[in-house]
Amino acid sequence: MTMSAKISFDKYCGTGNDFIVLDNRTGSFDQQDQALWQRICDRRFGVGADGVLFFNNSDEYDFEMAYLNADGGEVGMCGNGARVLTSFAKKIQFDKTDFKFKTRDGVYSSSVLKSGLIKLEMTQLSEINTIDVSDLITSKDSFFMDTGVPHCVYFLDSLDNIPLMEWGAKVRYDKRFSEGANANFVEIIDEGHLKVRTYERGVEGETLACGTGATACAWAYRELYKQIDHIKIDVPGGELEVLFEDGKVYLSGKVEKIFSGVFEV
Numbered sequence: 001m002t003m004s005a006k007i008s009f010d011k012y013c014g015t016g017n018d019f020i021v022l023d024n025r026t027g028s029f030d031q032q033d034q035a036l037w038q039r040i041c042d043r044r045f046g047v048g049a050d051g052v053l054f055f056n057n058s059d060e061y062d063f064e065m066a067y068l069n070a071d072g073g074e075v076g077m078c079g080n081g082a083r084v085l086t087s088f089a090k091k092i093q094f095d096k097t098d099f100k101f102k103t104r105d106g107v108y109s110s111s112v113l114k115s116g117l118i119k120l121e122m123t124q125l126s127e128i129n130t131i132d133v134s135d136l137i138t139s140k141d142s143f144f145m146d147t148g149v150p151h152c153v154y155f156l157d158s159l160d161n162i163p164l165m166e167w168g169a170k171v172r173y174d175k176r177f178s179e180g181a182n183a184n185f186v187e188i189i190d191e192g193h194l195k196v197r198t199y200e201r202g203v204e205g206e207t208l209a210c211g212t213g214a215t216a217c218a219w220a221y222r223e224l225y226k227q228i229d230h231i232k233i234d235v236p237g238g239e240l241e242v243l244f245e246d247g248k249v250y251l252s253g254k255v256e257k258i259f260s261g262v263f264e265v
C-alpha cells in the first residue's frame, strides 16, 4: 500500500459501468499497487467503482490507456472505459472529436459524436467461437469470443430471476479459461434489439453495462440469428449500440462525469 497520499480523481460512468479516472500524464501513480486501487474501488471503504482508468501520455498517440478491474488486476481492454477516457481526453486540453490511443491490448480509435455519445471502433476481435462453452449453462444458444477480453454469451428466453451470480461465477472460474472469462446473458427482445446482463471478471459480480460484453453479444446474435448491422442493447445502466459497418464494429453509448474528488489514503 502506498504511503499516506491524497489522490485526485474524477468519477465517470459509461452507461452505468463506473470508473475512477486518473490523469497520470506525469506518471506519478503506481499502477502496480493492487491493494491501493482495490481499496479505492471498494464501495464501502473507498470511492466505489467497477475499475480504474489511467490516462497516460503517449509519444505516438493521443494517449495511452491502462485499465484495472475493481480487484486491482490489470486487463487488456475495457470498452466502456475506453469510451470514458475519450470523453476525458476531450475535456482536458484536446479540442478534437476523434482520438487514437494505445491500450495493453492494441490501438483503438474513438469519436465524440454530435449527439454527445462516444463511439469506439472495436479493433481487437478474436477467438470467434473457438471454445465450446455450451456445457456450462443450459441455454438456447451459446457463443465465445475475445473482444479485447474473453466473453461467454448465453441466449435465454428471459433474464428475469436468473441466478446471475451463481451462473456468472461458474463460467468466470471454469478451468478452461486460464485467466477467467466474463459471462453475458442475452434475451432477444426483437430483431436487432437485445437485453443483456453481465457478470464481470475482476468485479466478481454484475455490472450495469459491459462494453466488450455487449459487442460479443451483438456479434453472437448476428452469427446465430440475423445479420442485422445496427443492434440496440438494453443493459441495466441504459442503452448501448453496436454497429457493423464497412467490415468494422463500433460500440457507442452515453458517458457522464459524476464528480471530482480527493481520496486520502
Ligand SMILES: N[C@H](CCC[C@H](N)C(=O)O)C(=O)O
Residues within 6 Å of the ligand: 017, 050, 069, 075, 077, 078, 079, 080, 081, 149, 150, 181, 182, 200, 201, 202, 203, 209, 210, 211, 212, 213
Ligand atoms: N471485467 C473485464 C474488463 C472490463 C470489461 C468491461 N467493463 C467493458 O466495458 O468492456 C475483464 O476482466 O475481462
